[in-house]
Amino acid sequence: MTIFKIEGGQLWLDDKPFRILSGSIHYFRVVPEYWEDRLRKLKACGLNTVETYVAWNVHEPDEGRFEFTGMADLVRFIEIADALDLRVIVRPSPYICAEWDFGGLPAWLLADPAMRLRCYHQPYLDKVDRYYDRLIPLLKPLLCTNGGPIIAMQIENEYGSYGDDTQYLQYLQQALLERGVDVPLFTSDGPVDFLLQGGMVPGVLETVNFGEKPREAFEMLRQYQPDQPLMCTEFWDGNFDHWGETHHRRDAKEIAELLDEMLGLGASINLYMFHGGTNFGFYNGANIMDDVFLPDVTSYDYDAPLNEAGDPTEKYYAIRETLAKYTQAEPPALPEPSRKMAYGDVTMTEQVSLFDSLDRLSSPPQMRTCPEPMEMLGQDYGFILYTARLSGPREENELVLQEVRDRALVFFDGVYLGVIERADREKRIRLSVPAGGGELRILVENMGRTNFGPYLLDRKGITEGVRFGNQYIYGWTIHMLPLQNLSGLAYDDEVRKQESPSFYKGAFEVHEPADTFLALKGWDKGVAYVNGFNLGRYWHIGPQQTLYVPAPLLRKGMNELVLFELHGAAEPVARLVDEAILG
Template sequence: MRKLSISGDHFLLDGQPLQLLSGALHYFRIVPEYWRDRLLKLKACGMNTIETYIPWNLHEPEEGRFYFEGIANIEAFVQLAGELGLHVILRPSPFICAEWEFGGLPAWLLADDNMQLRCEDKAYLSKLDAYFDELLPRLQPLLSTHGGPVLALQVENEYGSFGSDKAYLNYLKEGMIARGMDVLLFTSDGAEDHMLQGGMIDGVFATVNFGSRAKESFAKLREYQPTGPLMCMEFWNGWFDHWMKPHHTRPEFEVAETLDEMLTLGASVNFYMFHGGTNFGFMNGANLFDKYEPIVTSYDYDTLLDESGKPTAKFYAVRKIIEKYVELPPLELPPFIKSGAYGKLQMTESAPLFTQLDALSHPVRKACPEPMEKLGQSYGFILYSTKITGPRIGMELVLQEVRDRALVFANGTFAGTVERWDPRGIPMEVPAEGLQIDILVENMGRVNYGPQLRDPKGITCGVRLGYQFLHDWNIRSLPLTDLNGLSFAPMDGEERLQPSFYRGSFQVSELTDTFLRLDGWSKGQVFINGFNLGRYWEKGPTKTLYLPAPLLRQGENELILFELHGVMEPVVTFVDKPDFG
């Protein structure tokens, strides 16, 4: 039986000291066809271990419906890492943060207003137990104690940044042990007093997360864990991007210096990230402190491999530092993955949203607007419609707590935008015959970190005209999971006046990675051959979307854009490199 153990200040495996040189790779942010490529590059950089989170909301998208296929096939990913000679660290904690939608928690938990998250709440724990009953037996054969590559499992993630419920943490620990998780269990927290006090539990190995000042961070850990190996479970060597903010970068020499400092101390390290990947679909998270800040589709992270898997200057700088401490073979990278520029594509057909509602949804009548979770919806858009009696003069339409961005239409005409970070009202004159109001709300990603984690989407309190709440609503869920029922037609200009789907097709003879430029388009969602590639927005910083070659097919390919604000020239361009603004 192989088991990672602790002796003094060292990890031991098979009786021999082991320094973990690890990198984070999220299988759910990489198309499965590229898992091998990314893992081989990690190994070529000089690392012996990979680490990944396991997002609950990916594997149980609806309560009781579990998904472990394709990009969600965690078992295949771990087995592949083992076949390539890599150790594995798994983080199956119910919460992952990771700039991922709702920090990995499933949105359907929010249908219960009384449920308390990430604590010893019976309703929450019952849902968690059902998930662990499905997930952990799948992981057991992958553990090193059962002949697999998995050396360690995380109990909870940065819990000290959120709470102090030790009974909850012990419940997780005991639940893992009871389900046969007999490898090293660990926690990871920031290197601050309150974080370590809240996140550590007896009998579980503690690690710390930081991006610089390694000696200070490890000294703080030593105050709470006087013996044992030093390990940085998240070495933040890059950072993520928010919409409407500049692209984050960090010089490679800073990363190299901090790594050198850690390795001089004999510490183990996990790069967060080694390769970031992509927040496909609607799965980006958001932050909420002073204001709501959604995260972009790209999870490039300015790290050792860029979003498309190409080694960056940091890759070579890090390998050079590792070579000071570990004898490495000559650098050998897997075959180069080409990027191609397929050129311009004219979108030739459209389907205005309001003409397609019956193909996409069924209306539900409610007295008041309700958030999407109450209707069994997790992601995408939701449409609220009602009729206002008239006449009314000098009034203002107020969306009370809209989450996150709403387009308002009056008798089918665009009346204005209401945003969570700018919740001003819209002036509204109601004629004597009354007024039809339609409010299309976009879920831009649930909060993934901090005290505002509970983040239901849609309209959460109500809609007022002046001080009077409006009632009698028809609500349509628009998750956009199936666009096959859309009826496209040649464009006639009407699509520019309302949110619309645009369609175009293009031929591909040689499959290569490519990047989709959307100059002239405002905001919306991209679907390639039925796959939800992600969100775009002219406000940047990203100006392109990464399109991996495995999502294309030889011959004809279909591109659909759901554009919220219209476009003057419905043309997109496929280029061979990204643009971060």
């Protein structure tokens, strides 16, 4: 049994002073076959601890159905770290932020119109308790007090950035204690007065998160916690990207100098991120800044020391050199880089329209008076299609989608009219209706739920209503399109000019599986699947121009690529290249 404790303003491990030198790796952003490789590289950098969030929406995707296998096998990830003699810090939800959909909260919480999030609201706490009843017993044997590698666990996450409900935080503290968590607990917030005031729990270690000015940050923390060890739980060594931005980068020399300053002050640190990984599927989050909705890209490269494909960067070596000054230990040798392969062009030889495939993709449609949001119909991710009949004749007027979330393609009598976006409120669609009336179709994409700030309650689809001018339209047929399983699609052996959102299929041969990157130059916007695995979204606006395809997703022989393209391609050809293009 290992004893990790906080005593006399110092961290102790087995009665010896201990400094946490940690890096963040999220198991749910990395294919399991690569967990050991990434953890070995973390240790080879000179770090002694790995930190991970735990994403509630990964582990309870449907209410009452729990998942702890495959990419959700948290226990296996921690056991691998233990086998490598790494300590582990766990930040076990219920909210994690992490640029992850809904900050890790499960979408089904939003099916309750009265739900209140991240506060002392008993219906919410009941859901957390049920989840903890399944999660914490899995973690308890892995606590250092039971011979495992977990030395500390977090209560909530950056709560001061959201609220000031101390009763809620203390409830979560007791929830962990009552389930047998007997390692030190902590909170983390930004080094600002109101953030610390809102996020601290009496008697619990507070830590701070920042990307610059370490001395000033720790001086602020000392004002609130003068006699406790210093810890930066998130040293932001890079940053994430929104669609339409340029790829964020931070200078390696600057990061090394800031790290040196923190270590010189005697602080413990966690590099956020050490290895970012990928927002596979539809799990990317989003932000709202200055009232503008900004969804995150699929890549979570983060300009981290290990890039998205797990390769050391200039920043990795700069950090490694800085850490060596303080550890006086020779780090282990680096594992070999993963193999990269350019498999070349993939010609898409088959195609089928989304609208011709509704019965194969969706459960029976729902009939509703109003266009209900996804969550009210039991859907979490993907797309949702709303169809209604407009009577005519009607003179030209504006079609208003009241609070659409997030991006809607509009069709009238099969003709594409344009896009209405939450992120661009200047876009408008006007139409007239002939005497016989016509069919209105609105395909809405969930671009990722808000993961930070005061707008977490972010239901998807059409959340209020649809108007023609000032008149609401009632009587809707709704197809739910989570696009989790595309195996039932019936393709045509002909690729033609696209007139509506369509699926394209092609095949490519692999002699030896290696990491590769899917380049989609000439394609507009959509979702890519390799051998049935959802790689994530692509969009020509960048900055991300390739999707990472880890070798374990490939097989020797023929492999299948499917693209769900919303707008069309210059030519039906994709390409598999041997390096990422992040813009």
